Amino acid sequence: MRAGIKKGAEDINMIVEILSTGDELRSGSLIDSNSAYIAQKLEEIGLEIVRHSCVGDSEENISKILLEIGERADIAVVTGGLGPTIDDLSAAAAARAANVSVEYNALAMQSLEAFFNNRNYPMGPSSKKQAMLPSGSKCLMNPVGTAPGFLIKIGKCDFYFLPGVPFEMRRMLEEQVKPRILKKMGNKETCLVKTISTFGLTESATGEKIEETNDMFPEIRVGLRAKFPEIQVKLYGRGRHEETLRQNMAVIEKYVREKLGRKIFSLDGEPMEAVVGHLLRQKGAGLSLAESCTGGLIANRLTEISGSSDYFLFSGVTYSNTAKVKVLGVSESTLEKYGAVHEKIAAQMAVGAQKIAGATYGLSTTGIAGPGGGTREKPVGTVCIGLATPEKVITGKYHFPFGLRWMNKSVFAMKALDLLRRELLKI
Amino acid sequence: MRAGIKKGAEDINMIVEILSTGDELRSGSLIDSNSAYIAQKLEEIGLEIVRHSCVGDSEENISKILLEIGERADIAVVTGGLGPTIDDLSAAAAARAANVSVEYNALAMQSLEAFFNNRNYPMGPSSKKQAMLPSGSKCLMNPVGTAPGFLIKIGKCDFYFLPGVPFEMRRMLEEQVKPRILKKMGNKETCLVKTISTFGLTESATGEKIEETNDMFPEIRVGLRAKFPEIQVKLYGRGRHEETLRQNMAVIEKYVREKLGRKIFSLDGEPMEAVVGHLLRQKGAGLSLAESCTGGLIANRLTEISGSSDYFLFSGVTYSNTAKVKVLGVSESTLEKYGAVHEKIAAQMAVGAQKIAGATYGLSTTGIAGPGGGTREKPVGTVCIGLATPEKVITGKYHFPFGLRWMNKSVFAMKALDLLRRELLKI
Numbered sequence: 001m002r003a004g005i006k007k008g009a010e011d012i013n014m015i016v017e018i019l020s021t022g023d024e025l026r027s028g029s030l031i032d033s034n035s036a037y038i039a040q041k042l043e044e045i046g047l048e049i050v051r052h053s054c055v056g057d058s059e060e061n062i063s064k065i066l067l068e069i070g071e072r073a074d075i076a077v078v079t080g081g082l083g084p085t086i087d088d089l090s091a092a093a094a095a096r097a098a099n100v101s102v103e104y105n106a107l108a109m110q111s112l113e114a115f116f117n118n119r120n121y122p123m124g125p126s127s128k129k130q131a132m133l134p135s136g137s138k139c140l141m142n143p144v145g146t147a148p149g150f151l152i153k154i155g156k157c158d159f160y161f162l163p164g165v166p167f168e169m170r171r172m173l174e175e176q177v178k179p180r181i182l183k184k185m186g187n188k189e190t191c192l193v194k195t196i197s198t199f200g201l202t203e204s205a206t207g208e209k210i211e212e213t214n215d216m217f218p219e220i221r222v223g224l225r226a227k228f229p230e231i232q233v234k235l236y237g238r239g240r241h242e243e244t245l246r247q248n249m250a251v252i253e254k255y256v257r258e259k260l261g262r263k264i265f266s267l268d269g270e271p272m273e274a275v276v277g278h279l280l281r282q283k284g285a286g287l288s289l290a291e292s293c294t295g296g297l298i299a300n301r302l303t304e305i306s307g308s309s310d311y312f313l314f315s316g317v318t319y320s321n322t323a324k325v326k327v328l329g330v331s332e333s334t335l336e337k338y339g340a341v342h343e344k345i346a347a348q349m350a351v352g353a354q355k356i357a358g359a360t361y362g363l364s365t366t367g368i369a370g371p372g373g374g375t376r377e378k379p380v381g382t383v384c385i386g387l388a389t390p391e392k393v394i395t396g397k398y399h400f401p402f403g404l405r406w407m408n409k410s411v412f413a414m415k416a417l418d419l420l421r422r423e424l425l426k427i
Numbered sequence: 428m429r430a431g432i433k434k435g436a437e438d439i440n441m442i443v444e445i446l447s448t449g450d451e452l453r454s455g456s457l458i459d460s461n462s463a464y465i466a467q468k469l470e471e472i473g474l475e476i477v478r479h480s481c482v483g484d485s486e487e488n489i490s491k492i493l494l495e496i497g498e499r500a501d502i503a504v505v506t507g508g509l510g511p512t513i514d515d516l517s518a519a520a521a522a523r524a525a526n527v528s529v530e531y532n533a534l535a536m537q538s539l540e541a542f543f544n545n546r547n548y549p550m551g552p553s554s555k556k557q558a559m560l561p562s563g564s565k566c567l568m569n570p571v572g573t574a575p576g577f578l579i580k581i582g583k584c585d586f587y588f589l590p591g592v593p594f595e596m597r598r599m600l601e602e603q604v605k606p607r608i609l610k611k612m613g614n615k616e617t618c619l620v621k622t623i624s625t626f627g628l629t630e631s632a633t634g635e636k637i638e639e640t641n642d643m644f645p646e647i648r649v650g651l652r653a654k655f656p657e658i659q660v661k662l663y664g665r666g667r668h669e670e671t672l673r674q675n676m677a678v679i680e681k682y683v684r685e686k687l688g689r690k691i692f693s694l695d696g697e698p699m700e701a702v703v704g705h706l707l708r709q710k711g712a713g714l715s716l717a718e719s720c721t722g723g724l725i726a727n728r729l730t731e732i733s734g735s736s737d738y739f740l741f742s743g744v745t746y747s748n749t750a751k752v753k754v755l756g757v758s759e760s761t762l763e764k765y766g767a768v769h770e771k772i773a774a775q776m777a778v779g780a781q782k783i784a785g786a787t788y789g790l791s792t793t794g795i796a797g798p799g800g801g802t803r804e805k806p807v808g809t810v811c812i813g814l815a816t817p818e819k820v821i822t823g824k825y826h827f828p829f830g831l832r833w834m835n836k837s838v839f840a841m842k843a844l845d846l847l848r849r850e851l852l853k854i
């Protein structure tokens with residue numbers, strides 16, 4: 001597996017590790033997404049994670065691994081085990097590993113009291129346990145939850161203990177951890193990250209097209225990140241002279257834009273549905289969908305964006321031919337003659353959707369997501385897309401090589417939205 | 428954090444670890460879902476994972492952690508690094524840790540040749556690297572991909588090396604790893620797992636209702652798994668007498684069914700959309716949807732099931748009021764008088780959807796997913812659901828306490844499908 005087209009910066013020599021704790025993670029009941037998030041965020045400020053670990057809710061196992069990490073690493077971020085129940089053992093385990101006791105921490109108590117007062121909740125006795133931190137540790141305030149975090153040195157390593165609740169962890173990582181790490185890194189370096197989102201090429205084809213970015217500037221690393229079905233090009237810049245760094249980032253960005261052209265749909269990491277949403281809002285245009293093979297996925301994506309009701313009017317998920325005819329006005333004879341997966345049907349669906357909702361644009365999909373239903377002429381992975389604009393109707397027929405139903409639905413939806421994006425931008 | 432209502436079986440003393448490798452995981456570009464899957468599957472046969480680790484594509488770092496695990500554990504499952512590229516270093520790292528060389532493995536070559544021959548692909552020279560395994564290791568055949576796995580002893584630990592591609596890993600875990608581990612466990616014990624899926628209670632309320640299952644039979648452990656918005660009750664049985672174990676599992680299952688009643692929607696781990704699909708197919712009934720606040724999510728879920736076109740006819744995702752009126756025939760005056768989020772509107776939407784597609788059942792949602800759009804009377808989390816059957820129209824108004832848009836959409840969709848399920852079962 002490749003993380004990108006260039007390996008991590010060689011000038012970094014701090015050893016950084018991530019530890020997640022909790023029986024739900026250890027037993028596989030819950031997938032650990034925190035560790036990946038932390039790794040990404042620390043990579044953005046120029047650090048490279050060496051190892052992730054996960055242990056369950058056991059004071060002995062947690063303190064043991066803290067000692068191991070304390071011998072190896074300079075910085076570690078630990079998540080979980082800061083709650084009020086008897087299963088929450090991180091403070092006790094850290095104290096044991098640091099060979100100190102836990103003690104009442106006034107700042108932690110303030111953090112807890114502020115939380116409960118602001119919400120007019122009474123504070124229960126079990127919450128007071130959360131104000132007990134290892135002696136000599138520094139309290140890390142939690143502005144959005146009850147569990148204060150803490151910073152403690154064990155061995156040669158600074159351990160940042162954060163809650164396991166993702167939105168609390170994310171906020172504290174940003175406000176409490178990153179500034180302290182940047183200070184420890186002891187330099188006035190600027191870190192810049194740029195995400196360029198693309199659709200339409202494979203990961204390796206994308207990498208080949210921009211291979212030269214590897215050697216452009218030593219302070220900028222270029223990596224690829226596959227987020228099916230999109231491929232993100234990530235620029236990680238780190239340097240002492242902010243102005244120069246910004247200029248050099250702009251040079252690479254310009255180069256990548258030239259090489260990848262209209263395959264690029266976003267320069268700030270936004271998903272396709274948000275990009276299309278902005279464009280529709282700018283034009284004051286409304287969108288109506290007719291989805292067969294995507295089964296509501298495009299509508300579901302568009303409506304993940306709060307405020308999408310400003311431009312998203314309707315989707316007719318017409319799985320049956322009857323619904324295609326009755327709701328969208330597709331012609332029965334065309335259906336009979338060509339079958340449902342055909343550009344002519346896609347065109348009629350798009351026009352029908354446009355009309356029914358009085359929308360500026362009508363967008364349609366009809367295809368075979370699999371695993372069943374494929375034929376020699378129309379194998380699994382075939383999709384016909386229709387786009388009705390105020391002036392014309394565009395159609396296209398595509399074939400994707402994926403075997404799994406969810407992958408096909410996903411790439412069909414992306415392709416349809418990308419056609420609309422290109423039409424809105426006239427590119 | 429709690430893994431369930433009872434901690435792991437005490438009679439197991441084998442130490443089991445999981446190691447994932449790859450720069451994409453280490454850097455956080457990809458979330459590691461393999462480790463959670465493996466932990467769950469091994470827990471099902473009575474093993475408890477002690478630790479997960481993750482390191483990048485570095486021969487040195489992989490071999491180092493293999494040596495550490497070799498000192499601590501009895502069994503370890505390792506994923507990733509078995510591909511044909513220079514980044515794939517697992518065989519080399521294992522050989523280094525075991526202090527042997529890599530050598531050509533005839534069985535691995537057979538596995539590769541079979542793969543390429545079956546698909547009429549030519550085998551490239553880089554693929555031949557995949558037939559080089561550590562001397563003294565045992566090849567684990569990969570029936571669905573190019574990368575053969577292997578089993579090797581390092582220190583006191585049996586290491587099972589599997590590919591990182593999820594469907595290859597899963598197949599090999601089942602066919603190559605689990606039988607060998609069960610044999611090593613050296614007993615004729617039977618392992619049984621039962622998943623009972625529920626919806627409608629919180630995790631803690633579910634746990635309280637079935638607390639007594641804790642002490643019913645020592646060979647059966649009962650755990651809870653939250654898979655938002657459903658809560659699964661899992662029974663893990665392990666015993667020497669299969670017949671007795673089955674009988675005892677049935678006793679607990681009966682007890683859980685009595686306690687949780689119609690909150691239970693599946694006894695074999697199937698998702699709600701599959702359960703509803705079976706019921707509709709059994710009845711020869713067709714379903715049509717009218718989705719406002721769920722924005723196509725219900726249709727998207729239903730159409731994740733291959734063959735759903737047999738019973739799923741149509742969804743009108745009517746985000747705009749115009750679409751509600753024009754497509755579904757909702758009354759403009761009712762809309763004006765009560766607003767879109769109202770049981771009367773839900774009823775009209777359900778009837779409209781039922782009519783338009785000539786469906787047996789019409790199901791509708793209208794509500795406020797947030798984060799914006801809430802009022803004092805209709806706060807974020809409010810949803811009205813309508814269900815039109817051949818005989819009558821049922822409606823309900825509910826409020827859920829979730830702040831996030833995706834959680835609200837998800838729980839609204841589940842509630843609507845659950846109402847339909849109960850109607851189909853008359854419970």
